[in-house]
Amino acid sequence: MTKPIVALVGRPNVGKSTLFNRIAGERIAIVEDLPGTTRDRLYADSDWTGAPFTLVDTGGIELVAGDPSGADARRGGEPLSVSSASFRREIREQAQIAIDEADVVVFLVDVKEGVTGGDQDVADVLRRSQKPVVLAVNKADNLTRGLAAVEFYELGLGDPVVISALHGLGVGDLLDEIVKNFPIREEEEDDDALKIAIIGRPNVGKSSLLNALLGQERTIVSDIPGTTRDAIDMRLSWEGEPVVLIDTAGIRRRGRIEQGVEKYSVMRALRAVQRADVVALVIDAAQGLTAQDAHVASYALDEWKGIILVVNKWDLVEKDSNTMNEYTRSLQTGLKFIDYVPMIFISALTRQRVQKVIPLARHVQSQRSMRIPTAALNKLVQDAAVKHRAPGKTGKLLRIYYASQVEIQPPTFMFFVNDVELVHFSYRRYLENQIRRAFPFEGTPIKLLFRNRSEREK
Numbered sequence: 377m378t379k380p381i382v383a384l385v386g387r388p389n390v391g392k393s394t395l396f397n398r399i400a401g402e403r404i405a406i407v408e409d410l411p412g413t414t415r416d417r418l419y420a421d422s423d424w425t426g427a428p429f430t431l432v433d434t435g436g437i438e439l440v441a442g443d444p445s446g447a448d449a450r451r452g453g454e455p456l457s458v459s460s461a462s463f464r465r466e467i468r469e470q471a472q473i474a475i476d477e478a479d480v481v482v483f484l485v486d487v488k489e490g491v492t493g494g495d496q497d498v499a500d501v502l503r504r505s506q507k508p509v510v511l512a513v514n515k516a517d518n519l520t521r522g523l524a525a526v527e528f529y530e531l532g533l534g535d536p537v538v539i540s541a542l543h544g545l546g547v548g549d550l551l552d553e554i555v556k557n558f559p560i561r562e563e564e565e566d567d568d569a570l571k572i573a574i575i576g577r578p579n580v581g582k583s584s585l586l587n588a589l590l591g592q593e594r595t596i597v598s599d600i601p602g603t604t605r606d607a608i609d610m611r612l613s614w615e616g617e618p619v620v621l622i623d624t625a626g627i628r629r630r631g632r633i634e635q636g637v638e639k640y641s642v643m644r645a646l647r648a649v650q651r652a653d654v655v656a657l658v659i660d661a662a663q664g665l666t667a668q669d670a671h672v673a674s675y676a677l678d679e680w681k682g683i684i685l686v687v688n689k690w691d692l693v694e695k696d697s698n699t700m701n702e703y704t705r706s707l708q709t710g711l712k713f714i715d716y717v718p719m720i721f722i723s724a725l726t727r728q729r730v731q732k733v734i735p736l737a738r739h740v741q742s743q744r745s746m747r748i749p750t751a752a753l754n755k756l757v758q759d760a761a762v763k764h765r766a767p768g769k770t771g772k773l774l775r776i777y778y779a780s781q782v783e784i785q786p787p788t789f790m791f792f793v794n795d796v797e798l799v800h801f802s803y804r805r806y807l808e809n810q811i812r813r814a815f816p817f818e819g820t821p822i823k824l825l826f827r828n829r830s831e832r833e834k
Contacts, residue, residue: 379421380429380558383478387494390486391514395541396420396433399551421678424551429557430646432478457593473644475505480557482550483509484658487516487525499531508557510534512550517543531644569611569618572737573652574686575645575676577668580660581688582726586610586623601821622648649675653744653785654682654819661703661721662692666708672715680786682740682820683718686710686733691726693744717811718819740819744785748815753779753789759808767800777829788823796826 384392400420418753420431475481483502485495502509505726511533513525517540528536539546539552547565574582590610610621624645655676659669676683685707693699700721708715721747723731748756757779766774781791789811793799811822 377552378647380478380479381432381647382429382480382482382554383432384484384496386484387492390484392433392484392825395484395512395514395547396431398541398544399431424555427555429558475507479559480505480554481514482554484512484514485528485775487513491527491530494502495531496527497531503532509533510550510557513538514541515544516540523773534706545608560770560786569620570738570741571620571622571652572654572656572734573622573624574656574658575624575646575649575672576658577666577672580658581724582658583623585658585686585688585730585733586621588724588727588730589621594687595725619734622652624648632827646675648678649681652681654684656684656686656733658686658688661687661689665707670711673711677821679712680821680823682737682744683714684736684740685717687719687721688724690721691723691728695809716816716818743816743818744787746787746815746817747784748781750780753781756810756814757807760807764806766803767798769798772798774803786821787817788825791824791826792829793826794829796828799826
């Protein structure tokens, strides 16, 4: 299920990263009392009163040329030489991009500085949009500053919500307003089509793979990274069964995502991953595995999606009889956190083995939908406990009374134990490995949940 996207926008140093951390519940974004600290866009899944959403922290507008109007044009107390026209243009562009991609825009302003020319330009763009906007007046740490927020009514964006992101004041009221503005989503189409999202770094051949699978040039193919900006759905029939292919813009490691349109194209890709059943992670065989590839894989893993590794441009690799095996071992080592994921070596350009990509994704989807009989699962768990005694704490040993599979897609297992506090992460991993040894669940993450068994149940 896709979640609403909430984008935090505003000038540099108004407290976007601090608010992001406050809502996300942890210090994810770097917070520093200097304009322009946030160079990249961060994402966090959160929820409020049972309403889940994806929160996006945006970098402040970079000043490329000199607004002489005080705080807008200063970094560390020194004036920047920028042109007011360039500044106004960039601030409008970022606001427009946020409007296009977010479901709700939170426009953050600084009560200490009052209404600035940059604030007025963003407000002008937001007023003309059809997207819901929540105006948040930050740094109102006392009553006097709260009263000063009245001047922000002149932005024409409705009632301002007065907050202090640093101290948490008013943040609950802000979240109430955000949730009120979530769009009413129609039920997503619940058909039998297998949805495959094609993801990866820019320029690894995602669009070329899509074209090869479709058998026709349906998307633009270019050597220039970032050609694909939107997530594109293509429906087809594969051996008589419906399949939806979702092409996405290239995803870069967070620190490498550039300002502007490309950052928001990552939003589209993340939304595509949420909608997918199986993610085809495309890797450039000529370049080999990179840290960015592992980071992209983590997006799919975070959403508990099935994953296949598609090693593209295999035609460019000099090979001997051991090359594929060596490459496979290298990938399994570099992606050891998803060593259960199958891989296929293809060339989208020459169509080598391309016809095997969708069948492999279908196999992974069948693994995501597999159920283990309760009796077989408990026999497996009992044998695992005999082979390796569960760790204890202060003389108390972990006891697993029984287990059952409670969900599919992803396969989810509930273990009823005497004390969940005794479940060490290493033993959790051991149990997962024992399950996979008997039932591979190839290409899909599995969830292990633990619950205390009540005295009455005992």
